[in-house]
Amino acid sequence: MENIKLQSRRDFLRSSALAGGGLMLSFSWFSEAKAAEKIAALNLSEQWSELAAFIKITPDNVIKILCPNPEFGQNVMTSLPMMVAEELDCDWKNVVVEMGTHDNVKYGPQFTGGSNSIRMYWKPLRNAGAAARQMLIEAAAQTWGVPASEIKTKAGILSHSSGKEAKYGEIAAKAATIAVPKDIKLKAPKDFTIVRNSKKNSEGLKIVTGKPLFGMDYRVNGMLIAMIQHPPAFGMRLKSFDATDARKMPGIKDVFSFKLYDDGFEQGGFDTRAFNEMIAVVGNSTWEVINARKKINAQWEAAGDVKETMMGRGGKTEKIVPGRLETTAKQFEMMAEFDKRLAKELRKDGDPETAFKNATQIIERTYNAPFLAHNTMEPMNFFADVQDDKALVVGPLQAPGWMEPSLMKLLNLPADKIEIQMTRMGGGFGRRAYGSYVYEAARISQKLKAPVKLIYTREDDMTYGIYRPMYTATYRAALDANKNLIGFQVTGGGIPENPIHANRFPAGAVDNYLADGWEIPSNITIGAFRAPRSNFNAAAEQSFLDEVAEAMGKDPIAFRIDLLKKAKENPVGKNNDYDASRYIGVLELLKEKSGWGKPENAGKKRGVAAYFCHNSYAGHVVDMVMRDGQPYVEEVISVVDCGVVVNPDAARNMVQGAVVDGIGQSFYGALTHKDGVPEQNNFHNYRMIRHNEAPKKIDVHFVENDIDPTGLGEPPFPPVFGAVANALFKTTGKRYYNQPFMSEQAKL
Amino acid sequence: MAKYNLKINGEMQQVDVDPSTPILWVLRDHLNMPGTKFGCGMAQCGACTIHLDGNATRSCVLPVSAIGKSAITTIEGLSANGTHPVQKAWLEHDVAQCGYCQSGQIMSASALLKSNPKPTDEDIDNAMSGNICRCGTYLRIKEAIKTAAKTSNAK
């Protein structure tokens, strides 16, 4: 048992409730798409006793668990409630899950992203479940006149050796009046009965029956539909427009231009926006708005350099966004030029200059990758109903708490007058951590004083996105006469950020090490993208290590393990931010599960890569074949160490998804520009991986341990890029240095 | 504007809309049936797939004026409560991640099984490759289709 002191009583709200009877419910609430309707139909009590912020129980023993974090497909609406249910010790069949509203005081940070949901809620949600359980025990003890220490719980039933028994629902109302326990006892992992046992998606039935779950599906009576006409190119702005024809179109309420931020507006870290002044078209229905928007006659002009004021953790800063109209080929030229200049040193161990001077062989390779568009299947959208004294905003958003401060400023309303509700997101991958589309919806509603749903078309979504940056990196390895690795250097840069994680492997494993980086500012908006820097690095570094291993005459897995052993036993430098033992563990298991080096696999064209990010370790072996003259990933073996796996089957689903996504992005993903205009704007010219291109089999294994859970959304994604690059070499005999790999393939 | 009588999920519905309105927006905006999703608007992603006389059709490029007497089935009409073999198989394999593409995937899969009750892997690839899933659930979709093929044939 683990003892944890409660931090604050505020974490555990209580409310009184009326007592009621105890009907045994033997069916699973998950087989009901609409639990609320079912409760009404069965004429069950709706008197919910709130036992801790996340738990409500009715007299009939229906247990409602609120999910604090927005859901974007990582399955938190199942896995987070499982953690509560585990410590509450209830029957999962009796649980209904509901999305919590935005309330950071009551529910904590409510941030979905950075592979953080399970990690950050692992203790708080189990504490809530355990606290509620202890309150139920105490209430039963008082009712039965027996010591609390003699009461046991199992699957939602309280029992005492005297034969007394009660379901949670029967005791819940009294439990809600019990003092919140100060010492919380949590289960040891060996005692888990819900966590570590696969549970089906709590919204599965709603998804397969097409229930309105997503922001796109949200509607209220009298709601208007809005779309935005944004400048056609990054670096342009609105000069003037004539909306006479557009306004005359049927169903159109208004066409107007608006400024997102007022001059001098202090932007928060996630207030990134591509354009500040845009034209809104608002009408009764989507099709009418789409058609009216085409009738706008707008003139655009070069915006020139723009000053932006940022309010970050380090206080207020100002930055100049250059007005250049960018073209991809020129961007690559510029990056190549910067790559040769002196970059800012990020980490240095030993004496890399001398090591390279003394080397008998130097391997140097440069890797490039383009911007990537998120392409969540649900395009950006948001609902806003802004009134003079209050506002309601509803939609798909990864971090409502981050948007609140700017909404307060934009709408001039206090926090308690702004209600933010989160819908299920049709994908996020980092894109929906940036809420400028929320502000756009709010601005439009503010102007019209009406409820409005802003919808992006796919073209909008792709052409004014918040992209994965463009990156480049040059790796150098110094080998001595005995083919030992004596020096390692990486220079990384990008538009507009550099990708280098200076303290990650192989830092710590090489005596003479240098990492440096540079950046080129740009007006093309960038942001999180399923570990943006990591997914580039894992492609570059992991294929470089493969090439170095080859030059040294070593097996690629053995080579990595040798380096990691050095980092483990005799680490070089400080602040190595990975645990070499867990890294080795993943590679060892990967070797075993893939039958690496076994004679029966000798004929396979295999690539391997492993990477650490977001506190977890992941590796893949990719088996590739040529099919109809094109490389095709036929089978993948994946290993992940993310500590305790809360919901194994859902976790496997996410790893399989990361593999498919990784193959797709590395093979085909690219957003290019010509004079600031994105050259891709829909799925006919932005290629996404499809059914026939996905592997036939993806075999997922988790390292079993009792370590507190770490991230899973991001970690399995980056190493796919590297494993694919290495398998391409085995399959085609050529090294692939530039993404997307299939554009490279087409040039061969 | 013009009036159209549409047969949707077995019931007649009347709408008064511009003849060029894609059936996707008729369903979503005018009939409040949001199960059919918008993904691209140009027949590239499959999110909007419905059945038109039993055949998988992209509703985002199908104007209401072209429907005539054809019968429309949407995800809401596949079964009242998720009991269609394809929906059941989807739940059994816990296919969905974000779930946004899945209405379209299910509609494509159910149309496939109607015309080809025992599809090979290649048949599945051919029928399903118009449906994009950014979350990458393709393997589970294939498994679920095979399961559904078994259970529907057993009936």
Ligand code: FES
């Ligand atoms: S929305 Fe119709 S195919 Fe994409």
Ligand code: FES
């Ligand atoms: S499940 Fe998210 S796009 Fe398919």
